[in-house]
Amino acid sequence: MHDRAITIVTYEWVPAFARGFVRDLRVRWAAEEAGVAYSIETTPVRPKAEAHRAIQPFEQVPVLKDGAVTMFESGAILWRLGERSPALMPQEDAARAETMQWLFAALSSVEPLTNGWVLARTVDKDAAQAERAAGRMNPRLAALARVVETRAHIAAGRFTIADILMADVLRVVDSQGGLDAHPALAAYLARQTARPAFRKALDDQMAHWAAADSRRAAG
Amino acid sequence: MHDRAITIVTYEWVPAFARGFVRDLRVRWAAEEAGVAYSIETTPVRPKAEAHRAIQPFEQVPVLKDGAVTMFESGAILWRLGERSPALMPQEDAARAETMQWLFAALSSVEPLTNGWVLARTVDKDAAQAERAAGRMNPRLAALARVVETRAHIAAGRFTIADILMADVLRVVDSQGGLDAHPALAAYLARQTARPAFRKALDDQMAHWAAADSRRAAG
Numbered sequence: 002m003h004d005r006a007i008t009i010v011t012y013e014w015v016p017a018f019a020r021g022f023v024r025d026l027r028v029r030w031a032a033e034e035a036g037v038a039y040s041i042e043t044t045p046v047r048p049k050a051e052a053h054r055a056i057q058p059f060e061q062v063p064v065l066k067d068g069a070v071t072m073f074e075s076g077a078i079l080w081r082l083g084e085r086s087p088a089l090m091p092q093e094d095a096a097r098a099e100t101m102q103w104l105f106a107a108l109s110s111v112e113p114l115t116n117g118w119v120l121a122r123t124v125d126k127d128a129a130q131a132e133r134a135a136g137r138m139n140p141r142l143a144a145l146a147r148v149v150e151t152r153a154h155i156a157a158g159r160f161t162i163a164d165i166l167m168a169d170v171l172r173v174v175d176s177q178g179g180l181d182a183h184p185a186l187a188a189y190l191a192r193q194t195a196r197p198a199f200r201k202a203l204d205d206q207m208a209h210w211a212a213a214d215s216r217r218a219a220g
Numbered sequence: 221m222h223d224r225a226i227t228i229v230t231y232e233w234v235p236a237f238a239r240g241f242v243r244d245l246r247v248r249w250a251a252e253e254a255g256v257a258y259s260i261e262t263t264p265v266r267p268k269a270e271a272h273r274a275i276q277p278f279e280q281v282p283v284l285k286d287g288a289v290t291m292f293e294s295g296a297i298l299w300r301l302g303e304r305s306p307a308l309m310p311q312e313d314a315a316r317a318e319t320m321q322w323l324f325a326a327l328s329s330v331e332p333l334t335n336g337w338v339l340a341r342t343v344d345k346d347a348a349q350a351e352r353a354a355g356r357m358n359p360r361l362a363a364l365a366r367v368v369e370t371r372a373h374i375a376a377g378r379f380t381i382a383d384i385l386m387a388d389v390l391r392v393v394d395s396q397g398g399l400d401a402h403p404a405l406a407a408y409l410a411r412q413t414a415r416p417a418f419r420k421a422l423d424d425q426m427a428h429w430a431a432a433d434s435r436r437a438a439g
Binding site: 058059060061069070072073074075076077080081094095098099101102103104105106108109110112113116117125127129130133141144145147148 | 277278279280288289291292293294295296299300313314317318320321322323324325327328329331332335336344346348349352360363364366367
């Protein structure tokens, strides 16, 4: 289905704390799973470029360029790649519905709660706010843990784009110790990130930042 | 395409502050736009039912029952209805991609910031947290306002499921005065909620709660 290569737009450089967590990773991972060739284009992280804002009003990455289509939102990009690659999304009606359900759940029912907790701890550094955020996040994570306790993947009985998104959402909260109380989620996450396509995508993203450092040092 | 009716699961009753904002509204609205017949099934808001938890691990609504498929997440349900109804989503490749991009943007790039602000004000009642949340939300809303300043709908040059989701996200923040500083967003929201299908969906949801009150008063 993918007779053409795609282009992933990411930042030219980011500070150390963001490396490994920039969301082009989700698209790199999907491309590796599907065997889709891709090239990388970059845009400055700071100051943001007007040309980037023209295609991404929120000045974020990733952006996908796929033939005549240019689009943003990592969830939507995964949907697009999933539609074209059976390696990423099953084609049977009920299995597709379940995949899309969990793709949205990762972004809409899990990430706002986990990010709220991470933000309160690491950016706002507000203990009361962090405690309230934990009180919202932990019941949600416990409910999610009950789901993945009995299944290897989140949707459709197989690896899908929903695992890419759910795992990448969980990576952030795990980096702050937020999965310590949820061993079934830590195990689920470890299953997904053990995949060669994830390792390749992460290595390639980290190599991208290393190359940017080298350019800056040489420049 | 929709030769069969669908079923929307919502709560049997909710307190007054939630009425008009329960997310079955998004699915009712889409069904009205598409001319899809639907029936309502209910589940208790409190305590939650085990049977509901079995299909919705986060104990939320709406749930869609569509033939053999039962699914949750309002964004995924809108995607499913959009795939089947040209009234809700265009069929041309680039226009579909743009619709899906903005569907995800509403849930992933807008709602977490607006809900963070609403939560800080109305639930946590923490002024410092609300101020930080406003500092995150307002630049995002300003960027969104620049987009809709020059277009009647958010995606694809026409009404789509992305307008349903974006408008319903904006309704919540508008109810707290959060669009007062963003007149282009208020105008965008007014355009969407002036649609007869929205009015019908909202009236039907409010009638559902009124009927629940009557049952309780009689019961």
